[in-house]
């Protein structure tokens with residue numbers, strides 16, 4: 001029997017980082033409709049940093065997040081609509097509201113060593129009858145054994161699957177394969193992989209993950225996403241179909257969804273020197289825009305800020321460190 005992979009499309013969530021959270025309800029609805037037409041099984045939407053991410057710290061959304069969610073729900077057809085929730089940013093109240101509106105899935109995202117902060121959100125989602133997936137961010141920072149320990153915590157809270165996110169796009173295919181195969185060997189839940197393209201390896205890493213046994217893979221149309229973006233959904237579909245791996249999608253319709261919707265957003269994902277530095281340093285993809293702004297403010301090279309943030313092993317939620325690091329580097333530069 002042909003292997004089947006579930007592609008979770010996150011154009012309307014991770015992709016939102018790339019356009020600074022400016023999706024209008026109309027744009028989001030149109031993209032959701034195109035994905036649904038192509039048979040995409042799952043559509044994640046919302047602020048790039050998850051529900052309630054719209055804030056001074058993470059960047060305000062241009063439109064009300066619940067109006068955007070409603071537009072996606074109205075146009076998603078048979079696709080399941082999901083949200084991402086970062087405990088501390090999103091709350092159980094946000095989760096309940098999204099569920100009442102019709103969201104059927106939540107991915108609870110925590111740093112790779114902190115699954116326990118997601119306990120109440122996973123449990124609440126299960127109580128509400130939602131699909132709940134544990135999503136371990138920055139998984140390049142820890143070895144497979146540590147990731148398994150965290151995945152088991154998610155399992156004990158009732159998660160139906162566990163994802164590893166290469167948030168910084170810092171992995172190479174062997175890293176992805178080693179982590180996925182270890183989890184597949186020791187965990188009975190489906191395993192997912194979420195790639196970023198900072199080292200140009202999002203498709204290669206996703207394929208390595210699938211070959212190692214991954215069940216779910218993330219994609220975004222034209223690779224729209226934080227840093228250098230994610231694995232382009234239409235490319236994943238083409239590669240998987242070519243290899244006889246089923247996704248349940250219509251390849252041409254996914255290609256059309258990308259072609260007909262993304263160019264008009266006015267951004268194209270490229271691996272510029274900063275995005276590449278993020279992958280090289282292994283720092284958080286969404287630090288990208290913040291580091292650029294801090295570099296402009298203090299007259300620095302953003303690469304130096306990113307490399308220093310990597311050396312300090314900073315993680316998501318520590319965005320305030322970016323200005324601290326920039327300030328310190330600027331002082332050091334003055335003293336020289």
Ligand SMILES: CC[C@H](O)CC(=O)C(=O)O
Nearest residue numbers: 014048049137165166167
């Ligand atoms: C801050 C949330 C983040 O963008 C989640 C994610 O997609 C990742 O860690 O890659």
Ligand SMILES: [Mn+2]
Nearest residue numbers: 014167194226
């Ligand atoms: Mn991501």
